[in-house]
Amino acid sequence: MISSRVEQLSSSATLKITALTKRLKKEGKDVVNFAAGEPDFDTPLFIKEKAKKAIDDGFTKYTPSAGTNELREAIARKLKEENGIACESSSIIITSGAKYAIYAAMAAFLNPKEEALIPSPYWVSYPAMAIICGAKPKIIKTKERDGFKLTAQTLSKAISKKTKLLILNYPSNPTGATYSNEELKEIYEVIKDKNIIVLCDEIYEALTYDGKKHTSFASIGDAAKFTVTVNGFSKTFSMTGWRIGYLCADKNFAGAISKLIDHTTSCASSISQAAALAAINDKTWPSQMLAKFEERRNLLWEGLKGLRKIKPLLPQGTFYMLCDIKKSGLASMDFSSQLLDKYLVSTIPADSFGAEGFVRLSFATSDEDINKGIARIKSFLEALK
Numbered sequence: 001m002i003s004s005r006v007e008q009l010s011s012s013a014t015l016k017i018t019a020l021t022k023r024l025k026k027e028g029k030d031v032v033n034f035a036a037g038e039p040d041f042d043t044p045l046f047i048k049e050k051a052k053k054a055i056d057d058g059f060t061k062y063t064p065s066a067g068t069n070e071l072r073e074a075i076a077r078k079l080k081e082e083n084g085i086a087c088e089s090s091s092i093i094i095t096s097g098a099k100y101a102i103y104a105a106m107a108a109f110l111n112p113k114e115e116a117l118i119p120s121p122y123w124v125s126y127p128a129m130a131i132i133c134g135a136k137p138k139i140i141k142t143k144e145r146d147g148f149k150l151t152a153q154t155l156s157k158a159i160s161k162k163t164k165l166l167i168l169n170y171p172s173n174p175t176g177a178t179y180s181n182e183e184l185k186e187i188y189e190v191i192k193d194k195n196i197i198v199l200c201d202e203i204y205e206a207l208t209y210d211g212k213k214h215t216s217f218a219s220i221g222d223a224a225k226f227t228v229t230v231n232g233f234s235k236t237f238s239m240t241g242w243r244i245g246y247l248c249a250d251k252n253f254a255g256a257i258s259k260l261i262d263h264t265t266s267c268a269s270s271i272s273q274a275a276a277l278a279a280i281n282d283k284t285w286p287s288q289m290l291a292k293f294e295e296r297r298n299l300l301w302e303g304l305k306g307l308r309k310i311k312p313l314l315p316q317g318t319f320y321m322l323c324d325i326k327k328s329g330l331a332s333m334d335f336s337s338q339l340l341d342k343y344l345v346s347t348i349p350a351d352s353f354g355a356e357g358f359v360r361l362s363f364a365t366s367d368e369d370i371n372k373g374i375a376r377i378k379s380f381l382e383a384l385k
């Protein structure tokens with residue numbers, strides 16, 4: 001009875017481990033959670049207050065399907081001023097989480113059998129979404145020596161007549177890698193005349209470390225014409241449960257995507273949109289969060305880098321650290337399961353991100369837990385034969 005498209009999907013390993021971690025915690029076990037995919041901070045109070053006011057003011061009905069004009073205008077302004085993307089509010093569509101923006105864009109562009117190029121390691125939902133659209137996810141393996149980044153050369157080789165879409169995600173979940181302006185220009189030179197849509201997922205934009213500045217792909221040359229920029233409030237403002245994301249695309253593309261929203265979600269939550277409007281111009285919260293995450297990244301890195309049988313990769317962004325565990329002699333899934341079972345440390349096996357031999361550690365947790373987790377990982381590795 002189940003459609004062949006959905007039959008092809010496997011359930012998310014990330015969600016399985018997360019559920020198991022929560023269950024163990026509920027049972028009173030002292031689990032160190034390096035599996036989290038969301039900031040551990042609560043949503044800032046000034047954002048919550050705006051949501052409460054929206055409820056009290058009766059702002060509780062459907063909004064236009066592309067989102068409220070105020071929020072679309074504020075996002076267009078942000079993208080112009082901060083990201084250098086030439087756009088009007090008619091190019092902006094507000095969605096129920098960035099995840100839905102990505103799905104809606106794929107559904108709007110992909111025809112059956114067309115190819116979506118996905119650099120690996122990748123966020124687990126990209127191939128799944130391409131499959132749901134009846135298209136073919138074509139994985140481009142990137143190399144560790146290139147920092148797990150797509151190069152002009154690997155991209156050129158992967159493009160075929162069937163290629164319709166290229167997905168870029170930086171800072172990247174799970175590698176934490178991000179691209180410099182020059183690296184993006186090289187990709188732009190390869191793709192600019194190919195009639196391919198670039199879907200650029202910049203959800204971790206605000207978490208770029210070492211004083212580096214994030215560059216949006218759509219700000220390069222005429223890339224805005226063929227790029228769908230995706231971003232949202234989940235990670236930047238600790239608002240994962242509010243489900244507010246957005247995309248920016250050429251206004252004809254945005255119109256097509258908006259039709260899809262008309263017939264699927266109708267619109268994103270009105271209350272969450274009001275809350276997002278309060279958040280969008282705030283710079284204090286994201287910069288405080290960035291400073292805290294950078295400290296934690298350094299703490300985890302310092303603690304892991306001297307250990308045997310594990311090689312952490314220093315992330316340039318996000319709150320994830322990918323670790324090479326091939327020297328442990330265990331497959332990713334076995335490493336994560338045994339570490340959780342025996343030492344109560346929860347990590348995500350990265351085989352589901354196309355990176356067998358690696359596990360992903362999230363440092364969206366307290367300094368105390370980071371130190372505790374490092375000590376337990378050390379004991380686990382020492383106990384391995």
Ligand SMILES: Cc1ncc(COP(=O)(O)O)c(C=O)c1O
Binds near residue numbers: 099100
């Ligand atoms: C790379 C990437 N893109 C998109 C999302 C989805 O974000 P949202 O919560 O806004 O749907 C996530 C969430 O984990 C992510 O890691």
